[in-house]
């Protein structure tokens with residue numbers, strides 16, 4: 001072993017420390033989470049915003065700030081659930097919280113501490129243990145300073161926030177400061193995405209999200225819970241069209257049968273619907289290829305990354 005010898009040390013490059021981690025932005029519906037994310041990540045991801053809320057935490061965008069890569073996970077708005085589907089969504093939002101390195105609770109300045117906010121605070125007491133949790137009071141443009149001071153004080157009395165940010169996601173106030181703060185709090189880890197992949201990441205995500213949405217619509221309650229859609233390949237063609245390859249991963253053979261449907265009819269209609277929406281979204285021709293694969297251990301294999309929509313290759317495909 002030459003490790004530690006003067007020779008080895010002298011050729012070791014001076015690599016800057018890389019940081020990478022997950023941030024969950026939570027709050028009641030309409031708090032302004034999407035608006036803030038778009039400010040911090042860039043306009044391209046904004047389209048995902050208005051998509052129907054699906055049931056799992058997915059990557060919403062990746063921001064790079066200095067040596068840090070901040071991966072924002074999408075958590076459906078937290079509200080008090082009544083229907084079963086709503087309960088599933090809220091559960092998903094909380095699972096995003098327990099996977100995140102940093103959680104930002106966003107509230108609306110002019111609405112103050114609503115019942116919904118109170119419920120979130122209560123839950124944060126359990127789920128948020130050991131996590132860095134910041135408070136972002138949004139829409140500060142709608143209130144006067146004394147109201148803000150009062151709200152800041154009261155919220156901090158109720159919960160031990162690591163930091164409080166007063167922001168206006170719409171006007172842009174405070175978003176940069178929050179991003180810098182988050183960047184500093186990312187764990188020292190190699191980046192999760194190569195820099196050049198980030199450019200088309202939103203499109204890949206949107207395409208996967210569209211297919212997942214169509215699967216949800218087509219399969220209703222039959223939808224296997226542990227199912228994930230990944231856009232494996234995105235190819236721009238000279239004729240202006242693009243070719244998109246997607247994989248639907250399921251846990252069991254039986255699930256594969258459900259997703260494929262009788263003589264492949266289900267996946268075919270899902271593919272048609274997804275392609276039509278992609279064409280409308282991109283405004284050009286799309287060739288969409290969807291494959292369904294059984295990967296029994298995908299949850300354990302790639303752990304939370306896959307769960308959150310991150311696409312790590314197995315290395316043997």
Ligand SMILES: Nc1nc2c(ncn2[C@@H]2O[C@H](COP(=O)(O)OP(=O)(O)OP(=O)(O)O)[C@@H](O)[C@H]2O)c(=O)[nH]1
Nearest residue numbers: 029030031032033034035077138139168169170171
């Ligand atoms: N006045 C004001 N309005 C804002 C601000 N930030 C966001 N909004 C508005 O608040 C509304 C909700 O914003 P979104 O970003 O869609 O909220 P969200 O939390 O992502 O909502 P869901 O997707 O339903 O969870 C939009 O109409 C925004 O334009 C702000 O700083 N000031």
